[in-house]
Amino acid sequence: MAEIVIVKDTAEAGELAADAILALVARRADAVLGLATGSTPLGVWRALAGRRADLSRARGFALDEYVGLPDGHPESYRAVITREVVEPLGLDESLVAVPGHLGPIETAGEDYELAIRAAGGVDLQVLGIGTDGHIGFNEPGSSFESLTRVKTLTQQTRRDNARFFASVDEVPVNCITQGLGTIRRARHLVLLAFGEGKAAAIAAAVEGPVTASAPGSAIQLHSHVTVIVDEAAASGLANVDYYRYAWANKPEWEGL
Ligand code: GLP
Numbered sequence: 001m002a003e004i005v006i007v008k009d010t011a012e013a014g015e016l017a018a019d020a021i022l023a024l025v026a027r028r029a030d031a032v033l034g035l036a037t038g039s040t041p042l043g044v045w046r047a048l049a050g051r052r053a054d055l056s057r058a059r060g061f062a063l064d065e066y067v068g069l070p071d072g073h074p075e076s077y078r079a080v081i082t083r084e085v086v087e088p089l090g091l092d093e094s095l096v097a098v099p100g101h102l103g104p105i106e107t108a109g110e111d112y113e114l115a116i117r118a119a120g121g122v123d124l125q126v127l128g129i130g131t132d133g134h135i136g137f138n139e140p141g142s143s144f145e146s147l148t149r150v151k152t153l154t155q156q157t158r159r160d161n162a163r164f165f166a167s168v169d170e171v172p173v174n175c176i177t178q179g180l181g182t183i184r185r186a187r188h189l190v191l192l193a194f195g196e197g198k199a200a201a202i203a204a205a206v207e208g209p210v211t212a213s214a215p216g217s218a219i220q221l222h223s224h225v226t227v228i229v230d231e232a233a234a235s236g237l238a239n240v241d242y243y244r245y246a247w248a249n250k251p252e253w254e255g256l
Pocket of ligand 1: 037039041063127130131136157161
């Protein structure tokens, strides 16, 4: 099962995830990082920037992207990844790919899968989760075998993301996202969630039945998952006492 770590705030979560990323990059400077957008991972990027590690050889693959925004739109995930991750962390932009930007949209899914495979696969994938349980932009119903492809956003996700745009009508309807199958191939998944709004999605992902109706539950099919949540996001979990006990008794040598 996933390791569940309950932290006091986003800063503590960021430091923990940064530890795992830096341990990986110390082993292999050209490690492949799976990068997520959204407000959830911001503490991770902040913590990493604060450590001033040399990440210039690390490679990156973003999880997802809107389809239909003009090139250079500040809310495109290409722009967000550049602003929030590449620049503050000192990554080499030419080593960071975002789906939908490698060639024509018709073959963008396949092209992205080939690029990930050519890089040797993702070593550590940072993940957030949507209030409806989506990971990446894999909305409820997405196949656990799905690969990178163009999808249609739910109205709930468009409403959730409207805060980044002037109005909900400006949020694109289509997106391109790594599939649940793509995400499951990453060697280590680090899923973060904060706040009460994510409690139901986290409970479904960690303890609910494995079902395409809860895309986050795909993590139960993976052998190396770390879920980092605050008290509010953990509030729907039934086995919380065990998670705390297991974390308190974790062998020191294990790492995340
Ligand atoms: C967005 C992104 C996801 C992200 C999720 C949660 O739509 N496509 O990758 O994990 O929704 O966003 P936030 O972290 O801002 O709550």
